[in-house]
Amino acid sequence: MTAADPDIDTFTRPYWDAAAEGHLLLRRCAACDRVHHYPREFCPYCWSEDVTWERASGRATLYTWSVVHRNDLPPFGERVPYVAAVVDLAEGPRMMTEVVDVPEGDLRIGMELEVAFRSEGEVEVPVFGPPSEG
Numbered sequence: 001m002t003a004a005d006p007d008i009d010t011f012t013r014p015y016w017d018a019a020a021e022g023h024l025l026l027r028r029c030a031a032c033d034r035v036h037h038y039p040r041e042f043c044p045y046c047w048s049e050d051v052t053w054e055r056a057s058g059r060a061t062l063y064t065w066s067v068v069h070r071n072d073l074p075p076f077g078e079r080v081p082y083v084a085a086v087v088d089l090a091e092g093p094r095m096m097t098e099v100v101d102v103p104e105g106d107l108r109i110g111m112e113l114e115v116a117f118r119s120e121g122e123v124e125v126p127v128f129g130p131p132s133e134g
Contacts, residue, residue: 006123014053015039019124024056024115026091037093058115060087060128063094067104075120087113087128101129 008016018025026035031048042049065085071077083099099107100116113128 006125008123011041012039016123018053018055019117019126022117022124024058024126025053026056026089026093027051028054035089035091035093037089037095054091056115057090059090059131060095060113060115062099062107062109062111062113062128063088064109065099065107083107085128095126098127099129100127 006012006016015025025039026037027039027043028035028051029043029046029048030050030052032043032046034043034045035054036044036051039053041051043051063086065083067081068076068084069081071080076082081104083102083104085097085099087095087097087099089095099113100118102111102113112131114131115126116129117124118127119125
């Protein structure tokens with residue numbers, strides 16, 4: 001286990017199980033109908049505990065990014081350079097992630113992206129890349 005490994009517990013297990021199947025999950029509040037990410041056991045908008053898992057479309061647009069050329073923390077140092085990013089999910093929430101398979105010179109604010117999953121040890125981690133054709 002490294003510092004980059006997610007802390008998987010009973011609450012987050014559905015998120016990671018869905019990721020293993022290639023699906024991104026979000027949380028939706030039944031009280032105010034808003035979607036949020038990162039997963040919490042309560043709504044960060046109205047504080048209701050009536051929240052459930054919902055499958056996301058996987059579509060997003062690039063909000064901002066930074067190309068990381070140096071990172072001494074394992075396993076990131078082996079990946080440099082990489083694109084650390086924040087994306088706006090189609091459902092509304094913003095998500096910190098990594099953009100993959102897009103040349104640095106092609107990155108543009110507002111560009112369309114789609115979720116993909118990368119194996120990190122025993123878990124699948126959501127990353128974003130170009131939309132698939134068709």
